[in-house]
Amino acid sequence: MREPILGVILAGGLSSRMGREKALVALAGRPLLEHVLERLGPQVDAVALNANGDPGRFASFGLEIVADLHADHPGPLAGLAAALELGRRRGFALVATAPSDAPFLPRDAVARLTTALDAAALAAVATGPNGLEPLVGLWRVAAASAIEKALAEQRRAVHRLLSDIPHRLVSFEPGPDEVDPFANLNTPEDLATAERRLKPVQP
Numbered sequence: 001m002r003e004p005i006l007g008v009i010l011a012g013g014l015s016s017r018m019g020r021e022k023a024l025v026a027l028a029g030r031p032l033l034e035h036v037l038e039r040l041g042p043q044v045d046a047v048a049l050n051a052n053g054d055p056g057r058f059a060s061f062g063l064e065i066v067a068d069l070h071a072d073h074p075g076p077l078a079g080l081a082a083a084l085e086l087g088r089r090r091g092f093a094l095v096a097t098a099p100s101d102a103p104f105l106p107r108d109a110v111a112r113l114t115t116a117l118d119a120a121a122l123a124a125v126a127t128g129p130n131g132l133e134p135l136v137g138l139w140r141v142a143a144a145s146a147i148e149k150a151l152a153e154q155r156r157a158v159h160r161l162l163s164d165i166p167h168r169l170v171s172f173e174p175g176p177d178e179v180d181p182f183a184n185l186n187t188p189e190d191l192a193t194a195e196r197r198l199k200p201v202q203p
């Protein structure tokens with residue numbers, strides 16, 4: 001039996017390119033966050049949300065919400081730090097992360113990351129058609145100190161963090177529908193493209 005895993009959906013960014021809260025924009029009639037929740041939820045033992053600002057806007061999802069410990073929006077690494085801190089507080093040794101703006105998360109992501117995370121590794125992260133996808137990862141909470149150190153030293157890129165910690169890479173390919181499993185929707189145009197992909201072809 002595998003160790004319990006806390007899933008944390010990362011929605012702590014500013015959504016400036018989308019112009020409104022990305023996690024709440026509708027794709028195929030449902031908020032993006034709901035798509036990610038529906039895919040990540042069954043893969044983990046509990047799910048929480050990393051988000052900043054008024055938590056009330058996510059109340060209908062019934063998720064525990066954890067804000068960044070760093071108040072100045074330093075980027076996704078702060079979300080990862082908050083996720084691992086929540087995992088530690090709740091007694092989880094493992095945290096699986098997924099961004100709230102990537103609605104095609106593979107349904108076997110956590111299983112495959114778990115297989116790759118051997119005892120010597122602190123993280124297993126995904127790679128896809130566009131290379132490293134470090135926000136789709138399985139992290140030991142013991143990686144928290146390396147993350148805090150990187151943040152303290154203003155090294156904010158998540159992919160750079162990986163050179164500080166032993167990690168494994170897991171490659172995911174597009175499915176038969178050729179959708180990049182990690183396509184993230186940053187702009188209204190990205191959203192429109194994803195909407196077209198999901199729309200059933202009219203006869």
Ligand SMILES: Nc1nc2c(ncn2[C@@H]2O[C@H](COP(=O)(O)OP(=O)(O)OP(=O)(O)O)[C@@H](O)[C@H]2O)c(=O)[nH]1
Pocket residue numbers: 010011012013014015016017018022050051068072073074075076077078079080098099100101135186
């Ligand atoms: N916790 C936290 N997460 C962040 C922060 N900035 C970005 N993220 C998350 O990192 C992932 C990728 O974010 P981006 O798309 O690069 O940034 P964004 O702020 O969401 O959107 P833009 O403002 O359009 O760049 C998403 O899951 C964001 O929620 C931050 O300062 N804190």
